[in-house]
Amino acid sequence: MNEDATGGRILVTGGNGQLAVSLAAAGGPRVVKTGRPEFDFDRPETIAAAVARHKPAFVVNAAAWTAVDAAENEVEAARRANETGPGILAMACAAQDIPLIHISTDYVFSGDKGAPYVETDPISPQTVYGATKAAGEKAVLAASPRAIILRTAWVYSAHGRNFVKTMIAAGAKNPKLRVVGDQHGNPTSSDDLADAILAILARIGQTGWLPGYAGIYHATAQGETTWYGLAVAALEEAARHGRSMPQIEAIRTEDWPTPAKRPKDSRLECGKLKQVFGVQLPHWQPAVVRTVDKIISTD
Ligand SMILES: NC(=O)C1=CN([C@@H]2O[C@H](COP(=O)(O)OP(=O)(O)OC[C@H]3O[C@@H](n4cnc5c(N)ncnc54)[C@H](OP(=O)(O)O)[C@@H]3O)[C@@H](O)[C@H]2O)C=CC1
Numbered sequence: 673m674n675e676d677a678t679g680g681r682i683l684v685t686g687g688n689g690q691l692a693v694s695l696a697a698a699g700g701p702r703v704v705k706t707g708r709p710e711f712d713f714d715r716p717e718t719i720a721a722a723v724a725r726h727k728p729a730f731v732v733n734a735a736a737w738t739a740v741d742a743a744e745n746e747v748e749a750a751r752r753a754n755e756t757g758p759g760i761l762a763m764a765c766a767a768q769d770i771p772l773i774h775i776s777t778d779y780v781f782s783g784d785k786g787a788p789y790v791e792t793d794p795i796s797p798q799t800v801y802g803a804t805k806a807a808g809e810k811a812v813l814a815a816s817p818r819a820i821i822l823r824t825a826w827v828y829s830a831h832g833r834n835f836v837k838t839m840i841a842a843g844a845k846n847p848k849l850r851v852v853g854d855q856h857g858n859p860t861s862s863d864d865l866a867d868a869i870l871a872i873l874a875r876i877g878q879t880g881w882l883p884g885y886a887g888i889y890h891a892t893a894q895g896e897t898t899w900y901g902l903a904v905a906a907l908e909e910a911a912r913h914g915r916s917m918p919q920i921e922a923i924r925t926e927d928w929p930t931p932a933k934r935p936k937d938s939r940l941e942c943g944k945l946k947q948v949f950g951v952q953l954p955h956w957q958p959a960v961v962r963t964v965d966k967i968i969s970t971d
Pocket residue numbers: 685686687688689690691692707708711712713714733734735736737738752753775776777778805823824825826827828832833862
């Protein structure tokens with residue numbers, strides 16, 4: 673590891689994305705964002721070049737193809753961003769012993785377990801997005817002995833594109849919304865995920881890299897709900913600020929057809945993260961309230 677690992681630079685890819693913006697806000701000047709065009713998985717030569725240029729102590733890969741439905745028709749581009757690109761990045765990091773935190777998703781699971789998934793459960797992605805993210809996990813772990821994969825889920829924030837912002841915007845325009853109530857998961861604030869990542873990096877900074885750190889961890893907010901439950905929570909908070917409260921109907925998955933099949937129940941069990949790093953994300957509900965307050969104050 674670079675000598676200045678405790679206070680060294682944290683290079684974050686996907687610089688305009690939800691997680692990268694949250695990391696920069698929480699981490700201060702230590703966090704250096706990179707993104708397109710400087711860092712572009714579609715131009716593989718930019719990957720190692722960015723690592724060489726910024727000389728980070730740590731890298732967080734927050735760049736990904738996240739358009740779940742569009743990925744069904746853009747398989748190669750999704751693969752470059754979610755699988756081959758991350759593999760090349762992991763190799764560049766490994767060449768300099770730089771620990772890499774790579775972000776993955778609950779959509780690597782089928783959603784049929786009927787209970788929260790643990791890290792050792794078999795994966796069975798049902799979508800191109802999920803399959804390319806699953807392949808990315810493998811590529812990263814194969815390329816670097818200093819890689820940590822954090823599987824998170826249902827990420828939202830006050831910036832960027834996400835379900836919470838979609839619901840606030842839709843609620844302002846429509847008296848009635850229909851939202852699936854039979855898909856279960858753990859909505860996770862990108863701000864809370866950023867705090868968790870910084871805490872993990874602080875721990876690695878204290879102890880130095882330990883071989884036992886490498887591997888996959890689940891990292892979502894505590895508590896669980898459905899997309900319907902998340903929409904209700906967000907819109908009730910918006911209504912507290914004087915926004916109109918639409919009627920929200922809980923519908924079945926079959927009543928909201930999508931090109932990519934979402935998991936029915938992709939809840940993740942996060943005990944390993946707490947056990948190894950002492951890190952636990954807060955409950956999703958207060959985080960939704962904070963995020964909606966931010967969205968409304970900046971509208
Ligand atoms: N959003 C979610 O609900 C969830 C996300 N995750 C994972 O968390 C991580 C962060 O997600 P989030 O912050 O929401 O993502 P966003 O969609 O907000 O941001 C993704 C970023 O990746 C960049 N990007 C996309 N394609 C490429 C490429 N080919 N080369 C370089 N950069 C690229 C985008 O760049 P540009 O701005 O130029 O388009 C964007 O800045 C990702 O790994 C994602 O898979 C996991 C679970 C849930």
